[in-house]
Ligand SMILES: NC(=O)C1=CN([C@@H]2O[C@H](COP(=O)(O)OP(=O)(O)OC[C@H]3O[C@@H](n4cnc5c(N)ncnc54)[C@H](O)[C@@H]3O)[C@@H](O)[C@H]2O)C=CC1
């Protein structure tokens with residue numbers, strides 16, 4: 001039977017995700033939003049591209065969570081994007097209310113979905129979705145590392161004037177300014193970039209990656225990135241639906257891995273049919289470990305804000 005994927009939020013990211021899932025024939029899609037008419041209009045428009053793009057996925061637009069019943073995967077993109085000058089953490093209060101409400105509604109109609117959270121601030125919102133849904137940690141994850149790594153890959157390829165597809169990269173940590181691009185684990189056809197570039201070059205690309213989201217917010221002026229984010233979600237969805245067992249950097253709940261407990265954090269995971277099959281622990285230099293700990297402390301601060309929002313004692 002064809003899989004059913006609900007995409008909550010029919011905005012920039014949600015629409016891109018729906019489109020890529022359909023274009024790749026991965027599943028039927030339910031697009032849901034609070035604004036009346038918009039998910040319905042976008043779903044119909046997308047459905048009408050099926051005969052041109054050659055897909056058979058059924059696309060439904062709705063404002064009613066009943067239509068999301070028995071979803072295999074739910075992608076949560078509902079929430080406001082940041083404006084130039086804002087930090088992702090500035091969105092916490094507004095988006096916490098939205099993500100809490102969305103997760104409650106989703107769980108009323110789907111018993112055991114896999115949740116992929118996109119809304120910002122990402123690490124805090126995925127933690128909130130796990131707390132509210134009560135789902136096991138294997139089935140709740142955030143999208144950030146695939147996107148941040150795609151940005152790092154792009155900057156490396158542009159710098160070296162080599163093919164994008166030959167570059168592989170690993171960006172770990174929280175989805176904020178202290179995220180941790182990992183040059184030692186970033187390669188061009190298997191060759192670490194530490195052998196291909198000097199320290200200053202690498203540091204420049206690392207900094208650009210850390211600020212990759214803000215760079216686009218500054219250019220767009222009204223909204224944030226959505227094309228590469230949508231493609232990043234689609235890659236995660238594909239790995240799950242097709243049980244690919246791909247190893248991708250995703251935001252996962254840590255229970256002692258990397259010496260952290262009770263936080264969501266960007267780490268390499270194996271993704272398949274049941275969600276996160278395992279978390280992979282990399283060998284780290286003291287410098288890399290220190291950078292990850294700094295990022296984890298930043299994430300913990302936003303997670304404590306979510307605990308306070310939920311009325312949990314910290
Ligand atoms: N994790 C990541 O790497 C990325 C995260 N984001 C985040 O994703 C979120 C969405 O971004 P965009 O799609 O660009 O924003 P957008 O403004 O284009 O779309 C958001 C949609 O959510 C809907 N919405 C608001 N409240 C809702 C509710 N209670 N139920 C259902 N739908 C609701 C809005 O009506 C709107 O259509 C933002 O928080 C943004 O910061 C964006 C890009 C990358």
Ligand SMILES: O=C([O-])CC(=O)C(=O)O
Nearest residue numbers: 082088120213214224225
């Ligand atoms: O920058 C933002 O606010 C959206 C986002 O998370 C990204 O593009 O990395």
